[in-house]
Structure formats: C-alpha cells, structure tokens
Amino acid sequence: MKKESILIAVVALIVGLLGGYLVFSISNSGKSQQATTPIPAGSGSPTDYTQRIAQAEKIVAQDPKNLNAWISLGNDYFDTEQSQKSINAYGKALEIEPNNPNVLTDQGVMFRKVGWYDKAIINFEKANQIDPNHLQSLFNIGIVYAVDLKQPDKAAEYWNRYLKMDSTSSTAMQIKSMMSQTANGMPPATFK
Numbered sequence: 001m002k003k004e005s006i007l008i009a010v011v012a013l014i015v016g017l018l019g020g021y022l023v024f025s026i027s028n029s030g031k032s033q034q035a036t037t038p039i040p041a042g043s044g045s046p047t048d049y050t051q052r053i054a055q056a057e058k059i060v061a062q063d064p065k066n067l068n069a070w071i072s073l074g075n076d077y078f079d080t081e082q083s084q085k086s087i088n089a090y091g092k093a094l095e096i097e098p099n100n101p102n103v104l105t106d107q108g109v110m111f112r113k114v115g116w117y118d119k120a121i122i123n124f125e126k127a128n129q130i131d132p133n134h135l136q137s138l139f140n141i142g143i144v145y146a147v148d149l150k151q152p153d154k155a156a157e158y159w160n161r162y163l164k165m166d167s168t169s170s171t172a173m174q175i176k177s178m179m180s181q182t183a184n185g186m187p188p189a190t191f192k
Contacts, residue, residue: 102136
C-alpha cells in the first residue's frame with residue numbers, strides 16, 4: 001500500500017510538471033505572440049478551456065509544426081467533448097511525431113468515443129508495440145474488446161498483460177473487477 005501511495009504521488013507530480021511544461025512551451029512559442037498569462041493545464045472551467053484552445057489555435061496557425069501546441073489542443077478538445085476536433089489535432093501531432101504512444105492512445109480513446117473501434121484498436125496496438133510497457137494502451141484496448149465489441153476473452157488477453165506489469169494499482173483493481181464480472185456472465189461496467 002505504501003508503494004502504491006508513493007507511486008501515485010510520483011505520477012501526480014510528473015503529470016503536474018509535464019502539464020506546466022506544456023502550457024509554458026505553448027505560451028512561449030510563436031514569434032509574434034502577445035504576452036499572456038498561461039492558463040494552468042487541468043483548469044476545468046469553460047472559460048479556461050476556451051482561452052487555452054484559442055491560444056493553441058493561434059499558435060498552430062503561426063507554427064503548424066508545434067508538437068506541444070497540437071497535443072495541448074487535442075487534450076483540450078478531448079476534455080471539452082469535441083471528439084472530431086481532438087482526433088484531428090492528435091492526427092497533426094502524430095504527423096510530427098508518429099511514434100508517440102501517449103498521443104496514439106489519446107486519439108484511440110477519441111476514436112472509441114465516436115464508435116470507430118477498429119481505428120481505436122489499431123492505435124492502442126501501435127502504442128503498445130512502440131512501448132510494450134505502455135499500460136494505458138493495454139487498459140484501453142481491453143475496454144474496447146470487453147465493453148464495445150463484447151469479446152471478454154480478447155479483453156482478458158490484454159488485461160492479463162497489464163496485470164503482469166501492475167497488479168496493485170486502482171486501475172489494476174478495476175481490471176480485476178471487470179474480468180470477474182465477465183467471468184460470471186455479467187457485462188463489465190461501462191466506460192465512457
């Protein structure tokens with residue numbers, strides 16, 4: 001339990017640092033940008049998202065090769081339920097850096113959201129080929145197979161790979177619960 005708490009704290013710290021770095025990178029890219037106060041990643045009000053999206057759109061209009069701006073734009077579209085715009089922004093990021101397992105996974109989640117399960121699976125599998133230890137892609141491919149395609153045996157294949165690398169986190173407990181539900185003939189909890 002202590003290891004899990006430390007791991008969660010470390011992951012939270014890393015996510016916070018990366019989010020801050022992305023906001024800083026986006027706000028400082030583009031030669032003719034006005035001086036603005038960056039909006040912290042994770043701010044959830046509609047105004048914050050609207051401002052961040054407008055800022056990132058301005059950056060990519062001036063610098064279409066700005067990877068961080070495309071990822072930020074994809075993330076903010078993701079968080080504001082703009083699936084197609086998120087898919088497109090992640091696609092632009094993948095044109096710049098095609099082997100980014102996190103972007104592939106995030107785009108895959110959006111593919112799933114719009115019902116493009118085959119494309120979602122392709123993204124998750126590619127992310128896991130690039131990084132065989134990429135837990136989020138294994139988790140998500142299992143969700144598509146278990147929830148959307150009603151193939152619990154196929155889901156179990158990926159989730160067992162996940163559990164070999166991580167058997168104690170809250171996500172691992174969630175996976176074990178879903179596997180138990182399907183083993184008992186119940187549909188797994190639905191994930192949106």
